[in-house]
Amino acid sequence: MSDKITITFPDGNSKTCKSGINGFEIAEGISKSLAKESIAIKINGEVFDLTRKIENDSKIQIIKKSDEEALHIIRHDCAHVMAEAVQSLFPGTQVTIGPSIENGFYYDFARKDPFTVSDLPKIEKKMHEIINNGEKFTREVWSRSDAIKYFKNKGEEYKVELIKDLNPEEEISIYKQGKWLDLCRGPHMTNTKQIGKGFKLMKVAGAYWRGDSNNAMLTRIYGTAWRNEKELESHLKQIEEAEKRDHRKLGKEMNLFHFQEEAPGAVFWHPKGWSLFQSLINYMRLRQDKEGYLETNTPELLDRSLWETSGHWEKFRENMFTTDPKEEKIFAIKPMNCPGAVEVYKQGLKSYRDLPLRMSEFGKVHRYEPSGALHGLMRVRAFTQDDAHIFCTEDQITSESKNVCELILSIYKDFGFSDVRIKFSDRPERRVGNDTIWDKSEEALKNAMEATGLDYTFNPGEGAFYGPKLEFILRDAIGREWQCGTLQVDLNLPERLGANYVAEDGQKKTPVMLHRALFGSLERFAGILIEHYAGHLPLWLAPTQIVIATITSDSDDYAINVKDKFLRKGINAEIDLRNEKIGYKIREHSTSKIPIILAVGKKEEKDKTVSVRRLGNNNTKTVLVDKILEDIKNEIIEKK
RNA sequence: GCCGCAGUAACUCAGGGGUAGAGUAACUCAUUGGUAAUGAGUAAGUCGGCAGUUCGAUUCUGCCCUGUGGCACCA
Numbered sequence: 001m002s003d004k005i006t007i008t009f010p011d012g013n014s015k016t017c018k019s020g021i022n023g024f025e026i027a028e029g030i031s032k033s034l035a036k037e038s039i040a041i042k043i044n045g046e047v048f049d050l051t052r053k054i055e056n057d058s059k060i061q062i063i064k065k066s067d068e069e070a071l072h073i074i075r076h077d078c079a080h081v082m083a084e085a086v087q088s089l090f091p092g093t094q095v096t097i098g099p100s101i102e103n104g105f106y107y108d109f110a111r112k113d114p115f116t117v118s119d120l121p122k123i124e125k126k127m128h129e130i131i132n133n134g135e136k137f138t139r140e141v142w143s144r145s146d147a148i149k150y151f152k153n154k155g156e157e158y159k160v161e162l163i164k165d166l167n168p169e170e171e172i173s174i175y176k177q178g179k180w181l182d183l184c185r186g187p188h189m190t191n192t193k194q195i196g197k198g199f200k201l202m203k204v205a206g207a208y209w210r211g212d213s214n215n216a217m218l219t220r221i222y223g224t225a226w227r228n229e230k231e232l233e234s235h236l237k238q239i240e241e242a243e244k245r246d247h248r249k250l251g252k253e254m255n256l257f258h259f260q261e262e263a264p265g266a267v268f269w270h271p272k273g274w275s276l277f278q279s280l281i282n283y284m285r286l287r288q289d290k291e292g293y294l295e296t297n298t299p300e301l302l303d304r305s306l307w308e309t310s311g312h313w314e315k316f317r318e319n320m321f322t323t324d325p326k327e328e329k330i331f332a333i334k335p336m337n338c339p340g341a342v343e344v345y346k347q348g349l350k351s352y353r354d355l356p357l358r359m360s361e362f363g364k365v366h367r368y369e370p371s372g373a374l375h376g377l378m379r380v381r382a383f384t385q386d387d388a389h390i391f392c393t394e395d396q397i398t399s400e401s402k403n404v405c406e407l408i409l410s411i412y413k414d415f416g417f418s419d420v421r422i423k424f425s426d427r428p429e430r431r432v433g434n435d436t437i438w439d440k441s442e443e444a445l446k447n448a449m450e451a452t453g454l455d456y457t458f459n460p461g462e463g464a465f466y467g468p469k470l471e472f473i474l475r476d477a478i479g480r481e482w483q484c485g486t487l488q489v490d491l492n493l494p495e496r497l498g499a500n501y502v503a504e505d506g507q508k509k510t511p512v513m514l515h516r517a518l519f520g521s522l523e524r525f526a527g528i529l530i531e532h533y534a535g536h537l538p539l540w541l542a543p544t545q546i547v548i549a550t551i552t553s554d555s556d557d558y559a560i561n562v563k564d565k566f567l568r569k570g571i572n573a574e575i576d577l578r579n580e581k582i583g584y585k586i587r588e589h590s591t592s593k594i595p596i597i598l599a600v601g602k603k604e605e606k607d608k609t610v611s612v613r614r615l616g617n618n619n620t621k622t623v624l625v626d627k628i629l630e631d632i633k634n635e636i637i638e639k640k
Numbered sequence: 641g642c643c644g645c646a647g648u649a650a651c652u653c654a655g656g657g658g659u660a661g662a663g664u665a666a667c668u669c670a671u672u673g674g675u676a677a678u679g680a681g682u683a684a685g686u687c688g689g690c691a692g693u694u695c696g697a698u699u700c701u702g703c704c705c706u707g708u709g710g711c712a713c714c715a
Contacts, residue, residue: 106710114643114644115644116644116645117644202709203644203709203710204643204644204645204710205643205644205709205711206642206643206644206710206711206712207710207712208642208711208712211712212712213641213642213711213712213713217643217711218643218711219643219644220643220710220711248707253651260706261688261705261706262706264705264706264707312715315715316715319713319714319715335715367714367715369713369714370641370642370712370713371641371706372641372710372711372712373712373713373714374707375708430715431715463715464715465715466715483714550672551672551673551674552672552674553672579671579672580677581672581673581674581677582673582674583673583674583677583678584673584677584678585675585676586675586676587675587677588676588677589676590675599674599675601673611674611675613675618675620674
């Protein structure tokens with residue numbers, strides 16, 4: 001081994017150094033300020049500690065605190081410091097794992113009494129102490145047996161288990177900061193001081209050891225960590241903004257819906273919320289009609305025997321509500337619309353000429369969701385799907401799937417969702433049908449996907465119990481992802497339920513069934529829209545589109561007159577004739593998110609105008625009634 | 641389902657072993673006003689439910705329900 005090595009910088013320049021040099025020394029050789037700013041080093045694409053010796057020719061990149069990669073390291077360091085703080089404050093607490101995550105980090109602890117939020121300030125204070133002490137992070141490599149012995153001695157059973165499960169090939173590295181140490185792959189910064197003050201402990205939660213609900217529940221502390229206090233502040237601000245959009249809060253403020261104890265996971269839609277809901281249905285109906293869908297409706301209660309035949313009874317039973325058996329028969333409330341759809345299909349003889357047959361249904365389904373999963377409109381036990389089942393031949397799978405994909409993307413665009421991700425899920429463990437059928441349906445869906453030319457990611461083992469599926473995930477105005485639409489290829493249910501058609505050769509064949517929902521759940525989609533628009537629904541979706549507010553009661557007749565004009569054009573207008581000041585009315589209708597307020601007084605009445613004020617804009621404009629009527633009509637049509 | 645937290649007036653929330661308080665809304669009266677809160681007054685609560693401790697529980701304890709932050713789940 002030569003004692004000289006060549007290191008190459010990102011800009012292509014290279015330099016000869018003595019073997020064994022480390023990142024910090026390299027940085028120092030360049031400039032003092034770089035050395036001060038640097039926190040880690042990337043060697044041949046992998047990130048290491050700044051003190052890691054470099055012994056071969058390498059491509060390197062010094063990572064500074066301002067670099068993107070730095071956040072992960074800062075957060076991971078923070079997790080270690082938190083664990084030290086916790087163990088010093090609460091002796092006897094075992095450490096388990098503590099990774100960095102999006103926006104922060106967590107650490108899972110094993111402790112008889114779980115932590116509560118009131119413990120957080122204490123822990124945070126201790127963390128600041130540790131950071132201020134400027135403890136050095138140092139890396140050591142231990143033998144497996146030493147490590148096991150050490151942690152066993154300390155009573156750290158979880159760490160022992162982790163070490164035992166490590167790949168035998170893998171080096172067992174230990175990171176120390178001061179007297180405290182942890183099993184860790186690294187990398188870390190060189191000193192706790194580098195973490196700074198840009199962190200905050202956020203919440204405590206329970207979490208299963210190794211994510212398995214059969215295991216013990218640990219107590220988890222979440223924190224957020226950033227490069228500095230300013231970044232932390234801006235992140236906290238962002239959380240605050242997201243909270244303001246919470247559909248549960250806005251739903252109450254805008255009087256859209258409510259929930260109550262007697263119906264957990266089921267929505268009480270108020271008139272305004274139902275108006276939004278119906279707008280969505282009407283819109284979808286219009287779009288589907290154009291694509292040749294035929295609307296149907298099927299029973300909510302179906303006999304157990306049908307669910308047994310379809311396979312739901314066996315594979316989906318624990319999610320289904322059943323009725324009190326007053327008779328011999330047991331009925332189940334439908335958790336899916338597909339068996340009903342097949343029964344409609346089966347009425348009358350079908351020929352290959354009838355295919356593809358696209359049957360839609362706005363079907364309300366009930367699923368028993370675990371109590372802890374319920375969340376406003378986003379996760380409910382009773383919801384309405386914009387469902388459809390396309391019965392087709394195998395040859396038609398590709399073109400039908402392609403149409404569905406195009407329809408979905410086009411529809412999402414109308415709501416301002418243009419960033420859509422697609423996931424492909426194949427056969428789950430719990431499924432019906434043999435592997436030949438699954439091979440065939442996965443192949444077919446994959447081909448269809450290729451035909452669309454759209455990108456997708458692979459999501460193994462997450463398909464429906466009857467077939468593989470695509471999931472459409474959209475990104476909302478503040479960057480959150482929501483899974484909405486789905487497309488599933490099903491070669492199982494039509495056969496199980498005895499659907500068939502007469503083919504060109506006179507033989508009876510089993511059709512393929514494509515299940516698809518575009519909004520997915522109407523309830524959920526409404527919730528997403530409320531958050532996406534932060535309650536400022538676009539005109540075409542707003543339950544009350546316009547409020548006409550009078551300045552004084554002298555203008556009452558004129559206001560009523562104007563309102564009628566709007567109503568006649570199908571625009572949802574209300575009037576506010578109350579004996580209140582105009583400022584009061586403006587404030588109230590603004591807070592309830594009315595898109596357009598038209599103020600009318602003596603002047604407007606004389607000129608046949610209105611004073612137009614739009615939500616989120618403090619300017620007003622005086623416009624002829626007929627003109628604004630026309631503008632608003634167009635805006636609704638254009639879905640702006 | 642599991643761990644933590646919460647449930648007080650229509651809403652948002654304060655309080656705390658001696659049967660409760662604010663702001664907003666509602667209602668009444670006055671006010672007819674020009675673009676985000678006019679003023680005064682009135683009324684309003686089985687303090688989530690059931691047990692227990694106590695002379696006394698909305699307050700403490702236990703169980704349950706619902707919500708909530710996570711975990712697990714999302715077929």
